[in-house]
Amino acid sequence: MAVINLENMEFWSYHGCFEEERRIGTKYVISVSLAVDIQQAMASDNLHDTINYQEVYSIIKEEMDKPSNLIEHVAGRIQQRLKERFPQSTQQTISLSKFNPPLGGQIEKVTIVL
Secondary structure, three states: OEEEEEEEEEEEEOOOOOHHHHHHOEEEEEEEEEEEOOHHHHHHOOHHHOOOHHHHHHHHHHHHOOOOOOHHHHHHHHHHHHHHHOOOOOEEEEEEEEEOOOOOOOOOEEEEEO
């Protein structure tokens, strides 16, 4: 068993409950970990025997491009799509951070981890 990590993918997206957030947007950073058996890939050197990182990134980008009120909803959609596309992954961890959330004070980011 191994863990494949895609770390600190940056997106400019338009999620939030306030109209301003959905109009102006902000920076988001996502990291994903996928647990998977890579024994076959180690022996075969064949991309089809592991998880294609480009497909993972494409799924995440597609979901980040769909505006939502809550980052919990976005992270949940990403998790569901990754489970559907990569059933060989026995465990996924998704960390989604929203930078400069409008909370009335100085805060770098808020993060949800699934």
